[in-house]
Amino acid sequence: MSSPLARASSLKVKLGALVGISVLVATVVATAGASSRVTPWLVVPVTIAVALGVTQWLASGMTAPLRAMTSATQRMAKGDYTARIDATGNDEVADLARAFTSMATDLRDADQHRRELIATVSHELRTPAAALRALLENMADGVTAPDESALGAALHQSERLSDLLGELLSLSRLDAGLADLRLEPVLVSRLLAEVRDELAASGRDVSTQIRVTPSDLTVHAETARLRQAVSNLLDNAARHTAPGTTVVLAARRASESAWELDVLDHGPGIPPADRERIFERFGTASAGGTGLGLAIARWVAELHGGSVVALDPDPGSGGALLRLALPLKPPPRVHPESIAGERMPSAPPPAAPPAPREPAPRPIPTSVAPNPYLRGPSEPVIDGLFGKLWPETQTAGRPGLVALAAAIGALAALLLPDRNVGIAWSLVLLTSGTAIVLNSRRRSPVVWAVMALGLGLAAIATVRAAEWLVPLSMLTGGLLIVIAIAPVTSVWGVFAAAAAWPVSGLRGLPWLGRSLSRSGRSARTFAIARTVVLSVLALVIFGALFASADAIFGHWVDVLIPDLTVDNLIARLFVWAAFGGLTLAGIYLAVNPIRDEALDLPAGRPVRHSWEWLVPVGLVVATYIGFIAAQASAWLGGHDYVQSATGLTYADYVHQGFGQLTVATALTLAVVALTARKASRADEGDRLLLRAVLGLLCVLTLAVVASALWRMHLYQQAFGYTTLRLIVDFFEIWVALIVIMVLIAGISFSGKWIPTAAILCGAALVLVFAGMNPDAWVAQRNLDRYATTGKVDLNYLRSLSADAAPVIARSNLPQPDRLCVLAHGPGANLTGDDPLEWNLGRSRARTAVAGLDLSAAGRGCETAYSSD
Template identity: 50%
Template sequence: MSSPVLDQVTSVKVKLGLLVAVSVIVASIVAAVGAVGGVPAWLSIPVTVALALGVTQLLAVGMTSPLREMTAAARGMARGDYSARVTATSSDEVGELARAFNRMADDLAAVDRQRRELVANVSHELRTPLAALCAVLENLVDGVAEPDPVALRTALDQAERLSALASDLLDLARVDAGAARLSTTQVSVLDFLERAVAEARVVGREVRYDVRVTPPDLTASADSARLHQLIANLLDNASRHSPTGGVVRITAEATDSGWRLEVADEGAGVPVADRDRVFERFGTLTDAEGGGGTGLGLAIARWVTDLHGGSIHFVDPAPRSTGARVRVDLPREPRQHTHVTRKAQEPVMEKPLETPAPAAAPVAAREPESGMDMLFGKFWPETGLPGNVRAVLYCLGVGLLAAIVLPFRDLGLGTFVVLLAAGAAILTFSVNRRSRFTQACAALCVLLAATSVLRDAEWIVVLCLMAGAAVCMAGLVNARTVPAFVAAGVSWPLAGLRGLPWLGRSAQAVKGLRTSAAALRTVVWSLLGVVVFGLLFASADAVFAEWAGVVVPDLELDSFVLRAFITVAVGGVVLAATYLGLNPPNVETGGAPVRPVARRYEWLVPVLLVDAVFLVFLAAQATANFGGHEYLERITGLTYAEYVHQGFGQLTVATALTLLVVWAAARKAPRGTKADVAWLRGSLGLLCLLTLVVVASALYRMHVYQEAYGFTELRLLVDVFEGWLGLLVIGVMVAGVTMKAAWLPRAALLSGAGLLLGLAAINPDAWIAQHNVDRYTATGKVDWLYLQGLSDDAVPVLATLPDEAIGCALADREPSTNDWLEWNLGRERANAFIRSHASATATAATCLTKPAG
């Protein structure tokens, strides 16, 4: 797709300058509009960059498409396909290169055609005399015919025909070599022509020869041997095409620049359209036209003429006469011309100049590589992916839905609807949608998205949505390994760049839709009808106006700009995911093969040392537990709560590092013998068992710390994370027993997302509030400020506090007044309790005076 405006620019440098200028202007306008509309930077910057990239792609694709087409055409030529041509519409250097490439392709196609014709014609010319000669010799050998003069004469004729063909081919080889030199002497033209005619009469053709030279003493400087080839071939051609008893006229005369030779016969003549073709190699006329011979004579005649710096061509016969008339113009002094020079200026077998050039054929079947193909290479090829207008429209619809629903609203039912629409659009066009893993990921994503309707705690909802995005990307590319999961996550933002050519093809496809005009008219008339009648009914009925106000968004300037940015952002994100599903990258690269270590101790010694460190640590843990608090404080100077809090983070890191050690050892350990497998299972199995004990110790430490200092969202989250690591350790142990671990990465991904979903299902803020209420009931210690900061999910639990404490827990809370698109189960349940305890007068300030843990 090229731009007609840019095609008129005659310089690539100017085009690049215009491209940069337009991109900068578009980016500046979009950024300025976003600033005026109050769009936050985290939203305006990506949208601005995306639109600038889109404009750059739109304008640059026409500049680089000839180069990509040339690359594809060159590959086709390497395979022997010379039909490809490059679109050359621009006037710059790239356009000139494209036109030169097309001319080169025409020449190569002509040479290839001539090569094929050469093989076919030589085979044909050799087959006929060889078959005849073999037939005669077989008859003689079998005794069918006697070796009389007639039979021998027939065999000799065929042998002479083969000899003439071989001689012509040798002359043709000299033509192709282009290295023939002239040895010039002064030649008497009349004597030379008479000797050539005398030799021609020996052939025995029943024609008469008429030689006329003006002036009779005309002399010329020429290579006599080459000139004899020229005249002999012309006479042979004329005598073969003349009727029996016909006259071959040979005339020579002086001219201003040299001398002219003409040979005319009384045959059928040469059609105007064939007058250049007969000078080509094997360019004979058909038998119906009186053809014959090898078809090399006139090609050699043109070569000799070129060597002397002259010209040869057929002209119309003289008035009131018929036949072929060939004219040769030669200079007084030959100008040495080689065949190579003439080929560079005017190919010997070039088609007539008046013949129109063939129409440019479409580029070869293989689509030319775009800049994106070269950038992403084998990691993310794009082969035969057509544009998809429906996918683009679906994603644009999701963006419009998000622009209507999301702004100025909390997470709730509207958010869930937008996520469902986005997921449906992505899954509909995914090539892996029938994969069981992809389907499982889709179901898990729906459940994770549903947390936006069930829970008010934004921290758990956001974590679930992030986990859903990770699961979605893994499902779209059907990933199987941890590196593939990472590559899938990185591919999502990169899809916005990789999919630009596909987006351009989708935009081009809109022009080819016959029903697009009718669909556009339908949309326009439908919107017009809804707007007109909606405004009338809204002005006539207050209830209808209130309902319309809920559905129709506020379209003030700031709101309109924000919604426009959200449309582009959300639509672009969904479109990138859709492209990822349509054309997933090759995330399962496999990498270099792993070479196990040569000696067992190279991996076994480090693993056993790690096992020993774990044993010493567990011994220290047992000593601390059995020694009691007094022993611990005497040895370390720490209270037990401080002691357990100090080591939780380190134990979590140690658990994660253990999984890394197991992975590295399993990759490098040889498994050639039963002893190798036994050591592998034993050492790593012991390490996994010790790690499970460490996991249990870490969870116990966090429990003790929470009992002492209270329960928080972060502490609960790290508890779940540590439990997930313990679950992975168990999975590693199962893989070690079965010696099959291909299922483990997917199981780890789905189990992690499942645990996060389970955490959301237990209502974490309510769980935290319940444990803090229990702690307050048992000890009287509580952090009122922290409880007041919990989401509405915790309100039903906080409402169970004694009457004197409810005001502190629910201080400054008011019922939410959200519309139906913000409906959320947690907020809905909290509203009833907040209203029922509206008489509580405690405030945050008064609660600070109460005891706190």
């Protein structure tokens, strides 16, 4: 994905625009949400998510060249020079990427030249060296007499070896790629004559005919190199022509700025398929040649800014025709852009930076070992931020999953705003949770238990009218989803996996980008979005015109389409972003779960001596024993002892410190976990001591939990019942169940199952809590207390939900108080629900107050019966 800021010519400008636009978008979103009275619980996360999304969109592609260069540098250090950097921008990073690509090309060419030179030496020196060694060994062993013939053969092989070394040296110098030419005027006819005489001196039975037009043709060149090129061309022609025949050297001025030299022999000719290969190193080795002469000739031609090619001879004449084309006045410095055997580009380089030339496919050296944690060119910086703890196991984009999350968000935006808790909430919660769990690859009994409990939690919104139960069920359902998609085995794992869900909104941004642009579908996605926007716009405009023109059509519109105002529309957009984003983050966590190593703390290092943990834990045990002894003395001594010892009534005494007891029981579990982590289990004695001390601590904790529950019971009898106190009772029961799990795990020192079991038990307790109808249960207990003591808090009864209306409607409260509580509390606002907000609690409440005249109730309830 290219950056929207790609046209900016400076990285500073890009960063400034990125920050400015992101802040502007976040400000607009937050202001719109606040002005539309959207709850901050939706405004803050949606604003952060939108700002991150805009930042990711604007920053896409900005740092990709830097990451690509880092990866390419590491590969180049291991001998792989095939990496190329794609740079389409105009800023400093793009310039650096283009310069890096040019450098990589030069390094690749240099490395290839080195490899080819080694191959050249090893290949060509082997034959003459082996022949010379064989001759010398035969003469040393007496197999061959050291006569003139044998010595001549040895001399011939040594001369061939010397010539080969000279040619290799010349070619290696040319391979340097940058050559300075010492140009001077050269009379072509004289140069050709000197080359002809050298050939005649070598003893070849081939004559040479020279034709120069005009006869005084003079060119500028480096004499030594030009003679080397012509000598190699003439030598090649002489070796491939029959003895007694003639080789023609024909030079002429081709234009005002160039001249040509044709070398024509009468040999077998060159097939068209081989005419390019003969200029490669070792392109041919027939007739005693080394296969390097024509390669050197082409390099000399290219150094002078010209070329050498093989052409078809004139009709009727056989043999081969090689043409050397050179400028009359070459530039003093030429940088060839090709290796031997590749044609030099004839057109001058463009003014703009040329696109990097892709190298020929070459296998990556085996010494380059793949690194699974090395970020490649296409991997965003977010991957490096999360590192090894959260790598993407499935990097391919999933447009279908993004569309599913968007559809769930749209469903929530359509159904939830302006509706009471009811079927719509259950439908949205159930759909979102199911979409997340089913995309997880885990399938186990835990997953099926999660789905069953999740179904019950989602149904709470339909069964109970108490709206505060919905956040509780959502929080519990979220923990269930976490243990369904992540294998948590510790308390730290629960927190890490739970935190990974919202963090997925950041971790999954690159995956979201790949999903939106997968397989070239970005254009199609944009076309679909554009079509939807235009269609909705047309529907709104024409629908509004026709609705205002016809009353019946307007009535149909009111029935089919919700009443949308600006504030209402903004609220729905926030709901869509919140539910869609939360669902998409959960789906990403299910598809790419966080690594198990991130969910577990490193193994603890046990202490050396048992007393290091035994002393502090023993003090905690002693404190527990002292507290239980104090509780026993208060229970045995009764009210008089409590009042004489503390000056408090028994009711005040049991109320005192209940919150501290709740915290103490929770901290005890932390003490047990830390002790089990640090205590030594080297031998049976250590394990027995650990079991005994922690087992005693857990038993004492259960006693404290029982004491806390008893104190809460007495306090409720004295001061009344509330849903918060009932929640605390259930929390203490849940803690007691966890303590019992710890006791069971201590038998085998295997407690990895405890976090999952604890969350499942907690979810089951939430279902039991919702099933007992807490508002109705609390109302009933307070009314029973009123029947016994004559005390009741009418203001608190007014704060209960519609679930308590049937209990209050049939209570023994005086008629004015009963009607007042119902009219200003559980029985208020019980207007008819539409089918999507139907709720069992409100339905029962409407039935309970159907025969009561609530309009006769006053504005305020009497407080004569209220207690403190």
